Amino acid sequence: MSAPQPHPIPETIAADLALAIHEHRLAPGTKLSEEELGEIYGVSRTIIRAALQRLAHDRLVELRRNRGAFIAQPTVREAREVFEARALLEPRTARSAAERITEADLAALQHHIDDEHAAIAAGEAGRALHLSGLFHREIARIADQETIAEFTDQLIARSSLIIALYWQRRGALCESHAHHALMKAFAARDGALAEELMKNHLLDLLSSLDLRHRATAYASLREALNG
Amino acid sequence: MSAPQPHPIPETIAADLALAIHEHRLAPGTKLSEEELGEIYGVSRTIIRAALQRLAHDRLVELRRNRGAFIAQPTVREAREVFEARALLEPRTARSAAERITEADLAALQHHIDDEHAAIAAGEAGRALHLSGLFHREIARIADQETIAEFTDQLIARSSLIIALYWQRRGALCESHAHHALMKAFAARDGALAEELMKNHLLDLLSSLDLRHRATAYASLREALNG
DNA sequence: TGAAACATAATTGTATACAATCTTCGATAC
DNA sequence: GTATCGAAGATTGTATACAATTATGTTTCA
Structure with a gap:
């Protein structure tokens, strides 16, 4: 959510995405399309890419070259x-x-x-x-x-x-x-x-973790972020 | 140095700059002009900005909004x-x-x-x-x-x-x-x-550190990176 | 002489355009 | 029916253009 901030700088968007990840609204493995995120937040892909890069550095997002950004799936x-x-x-x-x-x-x-x-x-x-x-x-x-x-x-x-x-x-x-x-x-x-x-x-x-199985649950980007 | 790599992706440039910092060829406080770095490495500012953002996340570079990037000066x-x-x-x-x-x-x-x-x-x-x-x-x-x-x-x-x-x-x-x-x-x-x-x-x-004084020594970008 | 204000230049912030790569899906051959 | 190849579409990678902000240097006034 929180689309029209005074300055929707990359930092703001990265924080919003991080919150969505923390709260399990965005599940591991979810693809983060640059264009879709740009539409959601009302900014160009330039800003989105900076936000994704930041999240990737924090290991919350995995960037695969020429493939795109995905919510990380820790091994x-x-x-x-x-x-x-x-x-x-x-x-x-x-x-x-x-x-x-x-x-x-x-x-x-x-x-x-x-x-x-x-x-x-x-x-x-x-x-x-x-x-x-x-x-x-x-x-x-x-x-x-x-x-x-x-x-x-x-x-x-x-x-x-x-x-x-x-x-x-x-x-x-x-x-x-x-x-x-x-x-x-x-x-x-x-x-x-x-x-x-x-x-x-x-x-x-x-x-208390069960390191044998992985849970899986997905949600659409708009569903997770616009609410 | 190392201008014409097969893929001078941001990662490569960030690593090169990090090495220059490690080896004290680039001194704390030095301004990192995007255009100048772009010329040195033969890429556009897009790539340079990504590299600088990465270094900023590692606290090697400080980004000041609308001011530019500087080699960090730890307090x-x-x-x-x-x-x-x-x-x-x-x-x-x-x-x-x-x-x-x-x-x-x-x-x-x-x-x-x-x-x-x-x-x-x-x-x-x-x-x-x-x-x-x-x-x-x-x-x-x-x-x-x-x-x-x-x-x-x-x-x-x-x-x-x-x-x-x-x-x-x-x-x-x-x-x-x-x-x-x-x-x-x-x-x-x-x-x-x-x-x-x-x-x-x-x-x-x-x-063994003297936390009372700061040393200062600067060098030009080209001097530090082209050698 | 010194300081404030303005115009100009330089630099960064963002959006867009184009190129490169990957994905998808259908056609064809076996 | 399956697999392979290929073309169209979609997505990311990079460069460039323009807008916004800051830095600089000159002019003007006290």
């Missing part, structure tokens, strides 16, 4: 590596965050959790997943490590694709408990506990 | 964060590498060290620095963690810029000893030792 190996990388970065980040978190930060985190619950209650699974990612993103921001936070952002985004492909038992709200426990550690400024909880949380996530 | 804070991130990723990577390294890998690493020494002996400081980075890059490859290796690549590239800006006492061949010690740990398949050595090596690098 089993990539899925493992992404969560292993997260398990390397985020626990340490959680520790830093716990050691410097402010009351305002705590309130913001709680807000994310509340929104996530509301989305689950409303049956908006995609939005809930996105908000769950934002929880992790917020922690990286609180830790005040911009460079690592950017890597984490990228890994969270790729996790959305991985979950779309390999998470079979979707209904489970397995994250809620872990996020609540993390909140308690943050509130107590217990860095060691936060680190341990985050580590286990990420390993739980990885083990 | 003091960014310099610290980059080496902290490396200190978080690379020691673990070195451990994995040590545990699975093959004889062929060892030979390749030794080859890098030899090349580096040859470059130092020949007074090619820029090339030596680049080869020093390749040593780290090779370790990430050996560890067989593609995702983390990519992050490491990016951090190594940014380190080149940081060294250009903040490394005052350049003559010192401070890395040689550390790389030799790492080689011994790898040869002994001693993961714990490799992890420890890498950690200290990176902290040494950070502490």
Whole structure:
């Protein structure tokens, strides 16, 4: 959606597409036609190509030469590596965050959790997943490590694709408990506990994936973006 | 250099520019004119813009809207964060590498060290620095963690810029000893030792930076790229 | 002399046109 | 009936043209 922004620069469009991917409105493997995207956003292919290139660099989109752009389909190996990388970065980040978190930060985190619950209650699974990612993103921001936070952002985004492909038992709200426990550690400024909880949380996530099968579900571009 | 490739696609040009940055032929702050680059590489601005966008995503180039592209000038804070991130990723990577390294890998690493020494002996400081980075890059490859290796690549590239800006006492061949010690740990398949050595090596690098002053040195585009 | 304002030039941002490549689908041969 | 070849169509790759913005240098006024 959001066609007529004041400056529909590539960045804006890339962000919109990324959101659609996070929320599972665009499924892995979906072809992203340049002309169609151009019509949807009301810009020329020049802008679309820049946006697609950006997404490709974040590994959310795969560019095949002379073939076009497709929503990425992470392999089993990539899925493992992404969560292993997260398990390397985020626990340490959680520790830093716990050691410097402010009351305002705590309130913001709680807000994310509340929104996530509301989305689950409303049956908006995609939005809930996105908000769950934002929880992790917020922690990286609180830790005040911009460079690592950017890597984490990228890994969270790729996790959305991985979950779309390999998470079979979707209904489970397995994250809620872990996020609540993390909140308690943050509130107590217990860095060691936060680190341990985050580590286990990420390993739980990885083990909850079924890396044997791939789920498949497609949707048209206009359906996913215009709504 | 390297103007008439069979397919001077953006990727090729971005790699060439990245090499020039690694080898300190292009200094931080240098303006990258689209038209001039287009003439140098014999392609239109379309290709150049794609290459610049890619480099911007790797933080080697900064894009200022309506102003143009410039070789990035990492801040003091960014310099610290980059080496902290490396200190978080690379020691673990070195451990994995040590545990699975093959004889062929060892030979390749030794080859890098030899090349580096040859470059130092020949007074090619820029090339030596680049080869020093390749040593780290090779370790990430050996560890067989593609995702983390990519992050490491990016951090190594940014380190080149940081060294250009903040490394005052350049003559010192401070890395040689550390790389030799790492080689011994790898040869002994001693993961714990490799992890420890890498950690200290990176902290040494950070502490050898003078984060109070910025060095400045410019060169013309053609001078840096056509040679 | 110094600063502000304007005109001109240069550079980047975007759209469009054309070329190259791939896909599709039908015809033909076996 | 299947497979292969080929032509038409569609899509991406690149170059160019034009618009928008910024940089520069000159003029004018205090």
